[in-house]
Amino acid sequence: MSLNIVVLAKQVPDTRNVGKDAMKADGTVNRAALAAIYNPEDLNALEQALRLKDRFPGSIVTIVTMGPGRAAEIIRESLYRGADVGYLLTDRAFAGSDTLATSYALSCAIKNLPKVDVIICGRQAIDGDTAQVGPQVAEKLGLPQITYAEEILDVKDGKITVKRRLERGVEVVEGKLPMLVTVNSSAPSCRPRHAKLVMKYHHAKTITEKQEQHDDYMFMFDARPYLNITEWSVNDIKTDMNWLGLKGSPTKVKAIENVVFQAKESKRLVGSNSEIDELMKELIANHTIG
Amino acid sequence: MNNIIVYLEIEEGIVADVSLELLTKARSLANRLKCKLEAVAAGHKLDGVGEQVFSYSVDTLYLADDARLSPYTSMPHTSVLVNLFKEEKPQIALMGATSIGRDLGPRVSSALFSGLTADCTSLEIGDHEDKKEGKTYKDLLYQIRPAFGGNIVATIINPDCRPQMATVREGVMKKEVFDPQYKGKTKQLDVAKYVSDTDFVVSVIERHIEKSKSNLKNAPIIVSGGYGLGSRDNFKLLEELATVLGGEVGASRAAVDSGFADHDQQIGQTGVTVRPKLYIACGISGQIQHIAGMQESAIIISINNDENAPINAIADYVITANVEDVVPKMIKYYKQNSK
Secondary structure, X not given: OOOEEEXXXXXXXXXXXOOHHHEOOOOOEOHHHOOEEEOHHHHHHHXXXXXXXXXXXXXXXXXXXXXXXXXXXXXXXXHHHOOOEEEEEOOHHHOOOOHHHHHHHHHHHHHOOOOOOEEEEEOOOOOOOOOOHHHHHHHHHOOOEEEEEEEEEEEEOOEEEEEEEEOOEEEEEEEEOOEEEEEOOOOOOOOOOOHHHHHHHOOOEEHHHHHHOOOOOOOHHHHOHHHEEEEEOHHHOOOXXXXXXXXXXXXXXXXXXXXXXXXXOOEEEOOOHHHHHHHHHHHHHOOOOO | OOOEEEEEOEEOOEEOHHHHHHHHHHHHHHHHHOOOEEEXXXXXXXXXXXXXXXXXXXXXXXXXXOHHHOOOOHHHHHHHHHHHHHHHOOOEEEEEOOOOHHHHHHHHHHHHOOOEEEEEOEEEEEEEEEOOOOEEEEEEEEEEEEEHHHOXXXXXXXXXXXXXXXXXXXXXXXXXXXXXXXXXXXXXXXXXXXXXXXXXXXXXXXXXXXXXXXXXXXOOEEEEEOHHHOOOOOHHHHHHHHHXXXXXXXXXXXHHHOOOOXXXXXXXXXXXXXXXXXXXXXXXXXXXHHHOOOOOOOEEEEEOOOOOOHHXXXXXXXXXXXXXXXXXXXXXXXXXXXX
């Protein structure tokens, strides 16, 4: 048995390592100061897909990502780790999409692919932390979903068994394929790049990237078709423009504020015995403790 | 019509705290909007739900009671809400930002093409003027939430689509009984009309849900550890201090992500929001997303060997030293001097 597996992955600004220059004076985010990374939970998702491919040889792992041209990096990174093929969904018409418009675009792209058995994506992306795109893609495709997955335990007889990690416990669930699965950060980390695959896909490019840099390797792309990363615009997938971008987004951002906390005047201590004794004495005396 | 509906999360017949917190908030929103407060529960053996929620001033309680609706699975519960919302046309629908609400909410919003904002930290009612379209919107739900890893706070609105949907984490809103005598009415939903047999495509084979081990939300004293502690072992020291003082142990997201502490110990925007009378932050640098979840603590002590740790700015006491040195001294003094 071989499976057609689609992994939805997103390139995100690294919001976990926000430096002092990450916010502009006007309180908006300085995206340029944040490194663009592979959304961490999408890497957990990729690993689950690659494990299925290990178990069922002949399976195809397809990466679909939506974003600007530089998001092709996500596809290369996935190819280095064992994915087979990637599609970059890129178009100005997608700009300003909220989770629902994003899900609509992704679902249209997936409909454009050969019949899919399993769609796997990270539970949420660290730039928004909404966890909405996975379930919304499932709904748009009319597929069931299993969220908060920690491990895909088995695929057998057209059924998938998944262990879910919830706030206060675990659940093992079973459902019929095709299925969309979202994966938690508690799932195993993604395998590293494979040196041979890095060699193989090092020059993989989208058509835009090829047009931007005419190097000596251009002859390769015809001889080695796997180096061509497919780029899809709205014209390549069947979409209704009313459901895309700002128009297709029911939520609007009314205001954005920088987060500022009220600083207090603090008492500074170095942690000597007498200081700590004094502090504890004070806390006991004013009934904070005890 | 045009009311507020709160989705009630039920575990073994008990309504989750987060749902009661949402009812409390929703009552104040309903008063402001002069509409009714309604609630919906889907599950099995829901007879006891009414007495748990009416005192939170629920006017109408919808019950979808069917053995197949418990435990929760995505599609059947989605169908209950989607069809109920189509009939009742609520202006606002709220649910907990839990593994259930965050599984259910997006699916419902996609089916209805209504906007959903996840993990709101505040909900308000206000107007909106769309200058470009020359339109004014009255009494919208302001869905206020952190974004970008907590570095910004965004106010989100859904001008045109209904219901305006939002999820809120447990512990963010306060839970308060409105009137113990309040009487609402119960409406049983005919489940067969709402849910189709084909919705039952996922089945739960095994389920181990523990009662929350940590009681952070209500703890008067919290000893909390960050990435700076370096290991799970070092958290034992914090546990000792917490036990001695009668408090609970919390953790920052970085500590949880590194496996030093458990998920339900996480304090911050993506964890629990706490307001203890004493918060002892050990080896916590103080990322915005953490501070947002504990800044209302009455007294904050920061123990950190980095004197420039951002958390120090909001601390009442800044102890620039190693956690391993300071915490034992605190334990020792307290043991010797408390009755």
